[in-house]
Structure formats: C-alpha cells, structure tokens
Amino acid sequence: MTSKISFLYINLFLLIILFLACSNHKKTDGSDSNDYELSENSLPMMKPSNLDYPRLDANFINAKRASIDRFCQKYWKNEANNLSFLVAKNGEIIYERYQGIANRRKNISIEKDTPMHIASVSKVLTATAILLLIDNGKIDLDQKVNTILKGFPYPKITVKNLLSHRSGLRNYAYFTEDKGVWDRKKTLTNQDILNLFTQKNIKLESPTDTRFCYCNTNYAMLALVIEKITGLNYREAMQQMIFKPLGMNNTYVFDLEKDRKTATPSYKASNMELALxxxxxxxxxxxxxxxxxxxxxxxxxxxxxxxxxxKLRSQVYQGYSNERKGTKNYGLGIRMVEWETGQKFYFHNGWWHGNTSSYIPLSKDNVTIIALSNKFNKNIYAFKKLAPLFGDYPFKLEAGEKEE
Structure with missing residues (x-):
C-alpha cells in the first residue's frame, strides 16, 4: 500500500513539473505572452574578439596615415568643426582625430573619451542585442511581434520586419504631430508609442512586408522587445549584454531625467545649442x-x-529593400551598397538634432572607420571615400585622396 502511495506522489510531482514547463514555453501562435523574462545567468552577452591579427607594417601605417590626413585636411581643416574619428585595421588604430568643443557652456574640448550621441548608429547596437537573443533561442527571427509585446495591434509584423524596416509602421515623429494624437508638451516614451497604436487607431503606412521604408518606430519597438525578453529596461539590458562585457566604459543609453545636464550637447553649424x-x-x-x-x-x-x-549571420548581410533595381539596400540593422560586380559596402549613418555619425565596418579588410560629431556637418558622411584605401570599393576619390 505504501509503495502505491509513493508511486502516486511521484507521478503527481512529475505532472506538476510538466505543467510548469509547458506553461513557460514560448508562444508563437499570435497570442500575447508574459512568460519571457530571462534569469541573469541566461542573459546572452557579446564576447570580446580574441583574434590574434599580425602587427601592421610601419610603412603601411605611415602611408595610410598620410592619405587619411590629407582627406581630413580637405573636409575637416577647420578646427571649429567638431569631430571624433578613428580608422583601425586588424584592431590596431592607425589614425585618430579629436577636435572642437564638446560643451561650449563649460568650455570642454572633445577628447578620445568624450561620449557623443551616435544617432541612428544606435540601431546597429539595438539590432545586435536582438540578434543575440535570436542566436540564443530566446526569440525567433520570424516570430510575430504581438506574441511578445502585449497590445501590439499589427498581427502580421515579425521581428525580421522590424529589423529590415519592412513593417509598414508609421514614424512616431510624424504621427505624434497629427491633431489630437499627442500633447507635445509631454515627453514621449517607447511604451507611449505602443499604447498610441491602439488608443489612436494608428494605421500602417503600407501593408506589412510589401516595401522598404526606413522608420525609427521599428527600432523603438525592438527596444521594447529587448525589455520584455530580458526583464530589464533597455539601458540595463544593453549594459549587461554589450557595453560591460566589451569594456565599453564610455558608452551609455541616455536617460532624459538623469543625463540631460551632463550629456554632451549638440549644435547647429552656427554654434547655436539645440534644445532637447x-x-x-x-x-x-x-x-x-x-x-x-x-x-x-x-x-x-x-x-x-x-x-x-x-545561417543567421548570412541573413544579417542580405539585402531586403530591393523592390527596385539599384545599389542601395538594407539588411538586418545595417545599410549596404551592392554593385553589379558583386562588391558590397556595409555602413550605417546617423543624424539627430546636431549630432551626425558614420559607422563603416570593412569586414573583409579587417578595417573599421568611425566618425562622430555633435555639431551638424554633412561631411561626416564623406568618410566612406576612405574605403578605397583598403579595398576594392568603387567610390570616387578626389585629388589628394588617392594612396601614394
């Protein structure tokens, strides 16, 4: 009799475990789910590169440095034009340039450790966090967003549609200007955007996955996906997943209330400070x-x-915006130029208030080009012209920019 009772207790225990496991299983059928939060030890994190590249030859460094310096003298000769810039190959910095004023009110100059607003280059980092979650099986690339975000009213939109700007969502900066949608005296948050979709019956700009339309709303929603899956706010999630493990000690997500008085301000070309x-x-x-x-x-x-x-890596660098024939395309969180010869150039630019930025990973050449400015200047986007110094990229180099 005792053995039968013990057997029943064991079976009951196993049934409870099975029930709990099933109730925590990820839902992908279009219903809302609240069972995603990760424990701290299961949070995926980036790992520093441990590749051991050979040291660069001194003659190579000097030649490239001279060419880059001539380029900078052409586009950034005026020391009043703010710039934070480097070029590296094999992880080795071969050229740096820091000039201008970070904060005119406090007379603080731009230095190598001065954090500056990277504008839409932030999308590359947001996409990277999402890709980490996908790679670790926490979400699926083709998962419907409404299975993650409660109240998301567009049933066809997937995580991939957000990453590739094919969701059809309207830009929050535009629809919040519509009459009666939002009081612009009140600060808008990511959650507010999600709430407005339903509260104000915000229609899609275009049917989902019918065309490419670069839209900031996509990445505001991806930030909420990161928060829902990790159980952390976006600032902390990015700190734990990317900034801290990589030793990015001068990188942070801006908090309007906490950082508005200490963050590096931005300026018009006329030096007028731009208000938040x-x-x-x-x-x-x-x-x-x-x-x-x-x-x-x-x-x-x-x-x-x-x-x-x-497989996932190849999907990141595949173009998804080619309804019309052309060289411009967009992958998963990265812009690209695809020439008919098969050559590809990856990059992402940014512009917010007076902040401009350019991130250029020449991966096959082990070269990184990064340029930031907090004083509006479109010359930040000319740094792509340095790519032919390191590989076969058919950008036109002007006189004085060619390699010796």
Whole structure:
C-alpha cells in the first residue's frame, strides 16, 4: 500500500513539473505572452574578439596615415568643426582625430573619451542585442511581434520586419504631430508609442512586408522587445549584454531625467545649442552615447567569426529593400551598397538634432572607420571615400585622396 502511495506522489510531482514547463514555453501562435523574462545567468552577452591579427607594417601605417590626413585636411581643416574619428585595421588604430568643443557652456574640448550621441548608429547596437537573443533561442527571427509585446495591434509584423524596416509602421515623429494624437508638451516614451497604436487607431503606412521604408518606430519597438525578453529596461539590458562585457566604459543609453545636464550637447553649424524636445526619451532607434574607441571594441566583437551562427549571420548581410533595381539596400540593422560586380559596402549613418555619425565596418579588410560629431556637418558622411584605401570599393576619390 505504501509503495502505491509513493508511486502516486511521484507521478503527481512529475505532472506538476510538466505543467510548469509547458506553461513557460514560448508562444508563437499570435497570442500575447508574459512568460519571457530571462534569469541573469541566461542573459546572452557579446564576447570580446580574441583574434590574434599580425602587427601592421610601419610603412603601411605611415602611408595610410598620410592619405587619411590629407582627406581630413580637405573636409575637416577647420578646427571649429567638431569631430571624433578613428580608422583601425586588424584592431590596431592607425589614425585618430579629436577636435572642437564638446560643451561650449563649460568650455570642454572633445577628447578620445568624450561620449557623443551616435544617432541612428544606435540601431546597429539595438539590432545586435536582438540578434543575440535570436542566436540564443530566446526569440525567433520570424516570430510575430504581438506574441511578445502585449497590445501590439499589427498581427502580421515579425521581428525580421522590424529589423529590415519592412513593417509598414508609421514614424512616431510624424504621427505624434497629427491633431489630437499627442500633447507635445509631454515627453514621449517607447511604451507611449505602443499604447498610441491602439488608443489612436494608428494605421500602417503600407501593408506589412510589401516595401522598404526606413522608420525609427521599428527600432523603438525592438527596444521594447529587448525589455520584455530580458526583464530589464533597455539601458540595463544593453549594459549587461554589450557595453560591460566589451569594456565599453564610455558608452551609455541616455536617460532624459538623469543625463540631460551632463550629456554632451549638440549644435547647429552656427554654434547655436539645440534644445532637447519631447522625442528625446525614445530609445532603440537613437539615444546611445559612445566614443570611436568604444565602438571599435563593439565592431571587433560583432565581426568575430564566433558572433552568431553562420545561417543567421548570412541573413544579417542580405539585402531586403530591393523592390527596385539599384545599389542601395538594407539588411538586418545595417545599410549596404551592392554593385553589379558583386562588391558590397556595409555602413550605417546617423543624424539627430546636431549630432551626425558614420559607422563603416570593412569586414573583409579587417578595417573599421568611425566618425562622430555633435555639431551638424554633412561631411561626416564623406568618410566612406576612405574605403578605397583598403579595398576594392568603387567610390570616387578626389585629388589628394588617392594612396601614394
């Protein structure tokens, strides 16, 4: 009799365990799920690159440095034009340039450790966190967003649609200007954007996955996905998953209330400081502050062969915006130029208030080019012209920019 009772207790225990396991299983059928939060020890994290590249030849460094310096003298000769810039090969910095004023009110100059707003280059880091979660089986690339975010009203949109800007969502900076949608005296948050979709019946700009449309709303929603899956706010999740493990000690996600008085301000070309506005609390699409040296650490880790499984990695660098024939395309969190010859050039630019940025990973050449400015200047986007110094990229180099 005792053995039968023991057997029943064991079976009951096993049934309870099975029930709990099933109740925590990830839902992908279109229903809302609240069972995603990860424990601290299961949070995926980037790993620093441990590749042992050969040291660069001194003649190589001197030649490249001279060419880059001529380029800078052409585009950034005026020391009043703010710039934080480096070029590295094999992880070795071969050229750096820091000039201008970080904060005019406090007379603080731009130095190598000065964090600056990287604008839409933030999207690359947000996408990287999402890719880490996918690679570790926490979510699926083709998973419907409404299975993760409660109240997300667009049933066809997937994580992949957000990453590739094919969701059809409207830009929050535009629809919050519509009459009666939002009081622009109030600070807008990521959760507010999600709430407005339903509360104000915000329609899609276009049917999901019918066309490419670059839209900040996609990455504001991806930040909420990161929060839901990790159980952390976006700032802490990015710190734990990317910044801290890579030693990005001068990188952080801007907190409007905490950092507004200490963050590096931005300026018009006329040196007029630009005020913060009601959109400055939204993150994921922007609002990461960093330095070229920190972003170099990130780039080396992101381009290490151990980052992501081969299938997912190939999907990142595949173009998804080619409804019309052309060279411009967009992957999963990265812009690209694809020439008919098969050559590809990957990059991401940014612009927010007076902040401009350019991130250029020449992965096959083991070269990283990073340029940031907190004083509006479109010359930041000209740094792609340095790519032909290191590989076969058909950008036109102007007189004085060619290699010796």
């Amino acid at each position: 506005d009601y959109l400055d609390a939204v993150y994921g699409d922007k609002n990461i502050y960093s330095t070229p040296r920190d972003l170099l650490k990130f780039d080396l880790a992101r381009n290490a062969p151990t980052f992501l499984n081969p």
